Amino acid sequence: MADINTKKITSVAVIGSGYWGKNLVRNFHQLGALKLICDKSKATIDQFRKQYTDVETCLNLKEVLGRKDIKAVIIATPAESHFSVVREALSAGKHVFVEKPLALTETEGQNLVELAERNELILMVGHILQYHPAVIKLRELINSGELGKIQYLYSNRLNIGKIRNEENILWSFAPHDISVILMLLGEMPDTVYATGGSYLQQRIPDTTLTTMDFPSGVKAHIFVSWLHPYKEQKLVVVGDKKMAVFDDVSEEKLLLYPHRIDWLDRIPVASKEEAEVVSLNMEEPLKAECMHFLKCLENEQQPRTDGREGLRVLRILHASQASLDDNGSNIHLGSPLKAGGERQAAVSSRTFVGYDGVAKNCFIHESAYLDAEVEIGENTKIWHFSHILSGSRIGRNCNIGQNVVVGPDVAIGNGCKIQNNVSIYKGVTLEDHVFCGPSMVFTNIYNPRSEIPRMDEVRRTLVKHGATIGANATIVCGTTIGCYAFIGAGAVVIRDIPDYALVAGNPARQIGWMCKCGERLSEQLECSSCGRKFEMIRQQIKEKRTVS
Secondary structure, three states, X not given: OOOOOHHHOOOEEEEOOOOOHHHHHHHHHHOOOEEEEEOOOHXXXXXXXXXXXXXXXXXXXXXXXXXXXXXXXXXXXXXXXXXXXXXXXXXXXXXXXXXXXXXXXXXXHHHHHHHHHHOOOOEEEEOHHHHOHHHHHHHHHHHHOOOOOEEEEEEEEEEEOOOOOOOOHHHHHHHHHHHHHHHHHOOXXXXXXEEEXXXXXXXXXXXXXXXXXXXXXXXXXXXXXXXXXXXXXXXXXXXOXXXXXXXXXXXXXXXXXXXXEEEEOOEEXXXXXXXXXXXXXXXXXXXXXXXXXXXXXXXXXXXXXXXXXXXXXXXXXXXXXXXXXXXXXXXXXXXXXXXXXXXXXXXXXXXXXXXXXXXXXXXXXXXXXXXXXXXXXXXXXXXXOOEEOOOOEEOOOOEEOOOOEEOOOOEEXXXXXXXXOOEEOOOEEEOOOOEEXXXXXXXXXXXXXXXXXXXXXXXXXXXXXXXXXXXXXXXXXXXXXXXXXXXXXXXXXXXXXXXXXXXXXXXXXXXXXXXXXXXXXXXXXXXXXXXXXXXXXXXXXXXXXXXX
């Protein structure tokens, strides 16, 4: 509780309080945030009413979503209901923490992510292992180079336990391991293939083995089963210097093996060493996960396992399922670019294969670089030395100039023009037809320090439809630029800008109003160029509608 400002705790509701939901109820209650429990089972609600006398209860989702005092909801309903319940919650203006998986299809997942971004709401997915102290420490060891170059990983998640008929073992167990492996490696695989066996129920695999091949050369294997004589939850990471084992069942959660390979007469010989127990400050991972969600609400920051992270895991699950359905065939994800067509002058016309596996025609200069997991719309052009980082989406008919960096996890709408030397960082969203002038600057951390990591404090910036940002302007993070607003060259924006506003200076101040066509409006709010007329309504101008 020391990490949370108790005076600013957001009141939350837990929707679905059964097998796993009861643990969420317990933790959010202990953290002082639980206001309401919703479950369709009257017997369950009656039990909670006795156990938590200070918490309200209800049987109807609509009642939760209609409550103005409930700012966020925690969803632990069956997986097949996640899309519909999350969509309703986001549409009602609630921040959402949903247990895995985010949804059951990529299209559904994408729709939820876009809805959350459009409504400026937090969407977090319950990938609990990313909040486990041992996994956090393991990531630190990898990032520090303690293990050396990572060569391969494998995980076992095995048990003789609850067997489901609404989802197979892949969807039930594997999301946790997929999430952790993607986080540890910081990249998406090129290829996924999976095999499995159905023994209890026809066409519902009880065991699966998934293999992921990564661009860096790393391989990862995930073996999951609910037909196993004992419980095992183990992740092994093999580097060329040391090996690490995360064993969630053991009391010694994280072990480091300083084994090495010596070459004697050109023959590799293993030199084994005793395992080192890595000391950890242990706390319940679920409690840490719940606290993280509350801190994100308090600070208006993106969660570690946000909707886009959940979408990446969903992609791997779908690829694995497709491979299972096709007898273990290789499934190639939206890979870096494939060459297609002859080069003309200094430009290469390439075919980009996106999330949906559909080839899309784009102009990508041969010096530009696109990470494995990006989405590029039809007829978009990306020019010299630009880099599009993983998780980013660029719409149709965009023009991305020279030396532009986009991402990671940035959304750019259709018809945008990004001029030379612009960096669009994580946390920035551009709607359709936004113009970014040469060398203008976005920020995403309000008070950066080189020696203090603060990427979990990203403040979101939204640039709305049709806005223009002039050359060398600076947009301080956490601001919203209104529709058709016009930011003058060199301006420094430190607060929200209204629709159609014309601003200039440092700090930027409003000096007039602009028309959709890019001309300044007269004092009568009329455009001498295109003839549009506007009117002032509650300190905001709106275009007058002509009545025929």
